[in-house]
Amino acid sequence: MAQTAPQLKVAVAGATGRMGHMLIEAIRASGDCQLAGALDVAASPAIGNDAAAFLGLASGVPVTADLQAGLQNAQVLIDFTRPEGTMAHLKACRAGGVKMVIGTTGFTDPQKREIADAARDIAIVMAPNMSVGVNVTLKLLEMAAKALSTGYDIEIIEAHHRHKVDAPSGTALKMGEVIAEAIGRDLKECAVYAREGVTGERDPSTIGFSAIRGGDIVGDHTVLFAGTGERIEITHKSSSRTTYARGSLRAARFLAGRDKGLFDMFDVLGLR
Ligand SMILES: NC(=O)C1=CN([C@@H]2O[C@H](COP(=O)(O)OP(=O)(O)OC[C@H]3O[C@@H](n4cnc5c(N)ncnc54)[C@H](OP(=O)(O)O)[C@@H]3O)[C@@H](O)[C@H]2O)C=CC1
Numbered sequence: 680m681a682q683t684a685p686q687l688k689v690a691v692a693g694a695t696g697r698m699g700h701m702l703i704e705a706i707r708a709s710g711d712c713q714l715a716g717a718l719d720v721a722a723s724p725a726i727g728n729d730a731a732a733f734l735g736l737a738s739g740v741p742v743t744a745d746l747q748a749g750l751q752n753a754q755v756l757i758d759f760t761r762p763e764g765t766m767a768h769l770k771a772c773r774a775g776g777v778k779m780v781i782g783t784t785g786f787t788d789p790q791k792r793e794i795a796d797a798a799r800d801i802a803i804v805m806a807p808n809m810s811v812g813v814n815v816t817l818k819l820l821e822m823a824a825k826a827l828s829t830g831y832d833i834e835i836i837e838a839h840h841r842h843k844v845d846a847p848s849g850t851a852l853k854m855g856e857v858i859a860e861a862i863g864r865d866l867k868e869c870a871v872y873a874r875e876g877v878t879g880e881r882d883p884s885t886i887g888f889s890a891i892r893g894g895d896i897v898g899d900h901t902v903l904f905a906g907t908g909e910r911i912e913i914t915h916k917s918s919s920r921t922t923y924a925r926g927s928l929r930a931a932r933f934l935a936g937r938d939k940g941l942f943d944m945f946d947v948l949g950l951r
């Protein structure tokens with residue numbers, strides 16, 4: 680008799696959001712993962728509906744706001760919601776021994792510390808960008824920043840859709856952190872998030888951020904190293920959210936072999 684391989688049981692938080700839908704579609708198409716739960720806010724009109732109804736399909740998994748019900752069959756929760764939602768899900772996952780892939784952005788430092796603390800009990804992959812391309816770009820930036828640490832002004836420009844609620848994007852901040860670390864600066868001390876009025880000349884030790892919001896832009900990031908007589912631009916452009924969903928499933932599979940610890944996409948992709 681043919682043996683069927685065991686499937687990874689994955690729950691999705693923010694199941695009716697932009698990423699939630701992409702994830703449910705990717706899980707159904709994967710062949711090795713199974714949708715095991717679908718969470719959303721209690722006020723969502725989709726509560727009680729089948730989580731795959733937006734695809735015209737039946738998964739047998741209802742959208743629920745009850746964390747215990749949504750997590751009871753899951754090995755991993757993939758969370759693309761808001762920081763306050765993620766923190767509530769984190770507590771439930773820690774209590775229930777459910778691993779987490781966290782794609783949500785906009786966390787405060789205390790929230791990040793709480794996530795790191797939870798990783799003493801459960802395995803977590805957390806990254807502001809799950810795409811392979813962005814994570815390879817982060818490695819390119821590390822190299823470029825080291826070579827261009829003096830004589831080049833560093834500016835990070837990001838553009839996203841009109842619905843995005845946090846700025847700068849988590850990816851832009853991560854780019855800033857990677858660059859700052861590569862050249863021995865502290866992003867908290869050198870980041871400039873806004874310029875208006877008489878700003879004075881640019882301080883060469885700063886890293887500037889600019890955020891554009893409009894239309895349906897999926898996510899563009901450019902790091903500009905502006906020198907005298909030349910400038911270098913390293914750009915990544917997302918044209919579809921499928922890359923984030925595929926990366927999230929890679930992260931979920933990576934967690935299948937881990938019991939605890941905090942990991943990122945460098946760990947998942949072997950880029951460390
Ligand atoms: N790491 C990565 O690769 C990527 C990260 N992101 C990040 O993922 C997050 C979600 O993005 P996106 O899918 O576009 O956003 P959406 O607004 O489309 O989806 C968010 C989902 O989370 C739900 N939600 C909102 N607040 C809460 C809460 N307090 N508790 C539980 N659920 C909640 C929303 O429900 P409702 O709509 O009913 O309020 C919605 O279903 C953002 O932080 C974004 O920056 C996005 C893309 C890639």
Ligand SMILES: O=C(O)C1=N[C@H](C(=O)O)C[C@H](O)C1
Nearest residue numbers: 784807808843848849850898
């Ligand atoms: O909100 C989004 O859409 C995205 N958010 C992430 C971020 O804040 O970096 C990743 C990607 O850029 C899309």
